[in-house]
Amino acid sequence: MNLSPELVLLDQQFADETAAITAAGQLLVDYGYVEAGYIESMHERHALSTVYIGNDVAIPHGTEAAKSQVKKTGLSILQVPQGVTFGTEQARLVIGIAGVGDEHLELLSNIAVICSDEENVNRIVAATSKEEIIALLTAEV
Template identity: 50%
Template sequence: MSILSKEKVVLNAKAQDRFEAILMAGRLLVDAGHVPAEYVEKMIEREQVSSTYIGGGLAMPHGTNDAKPLIRSTGMSVLIFPEGVDFGGEKANLVIGLAAVGEEHLDILSNVAVLVSEEDDMQRILQSSTEEELIAIFEEGMGE
């Protein structure tokens, strides 16, 4: 099972708030079999403790540390919010849901952070017209 696949990409997402956005990102991980539904509750819990907004229009919601044993396989979901979603006073246009086994989340977090820190790459991601195009940008940027 790949970390990112078409079924885990939403190009024109809309959410009322960050919690709805997190539920959407989490649901994609559940549907793909990476995590059980309880993991999504832990993603919400994590967000309530501190925002998962990283900067530059990116938020990367993930579960709390005690949710680690729930993760069946490493996966990420990618949602583009053209209108943005308020993450505690910051606007996120790119929301990446993350579930990672062991220490894999650190590699993924750093790879994604480097990828979106390049303004050109971030624009390419946000302007992707197909799921395949978006996945190709991530695979290229993450050295898959």
């Protein structure tokens, strides 16, 4: 999994899940991973089924119908130490996902394994540099 430091934002705060999903999507747009319309599909996906996966982690990603708007596979990572509400849960780590073909399935799997350990999530949320977050998310699982 190749992660870019410019797609990692430290110490973020959001009023609500809508703002967090938009920010995760906008990073992917800004760096050429997806077309602007992909952000709306990220909101649609969350409306269909929450993108909160437990252990303080949310993984907003687009719908199947929005696949054509993905230019290349990538992740945006938002560290939100104070948390942002997703339904009745608090997410301290928001990871936006864009995948070409089925590449996103491997990304989802890696994230799920790493973030299934609450200690890993705590380390990512406490990280003080983008490089530290990337190292934690790309560690061998």
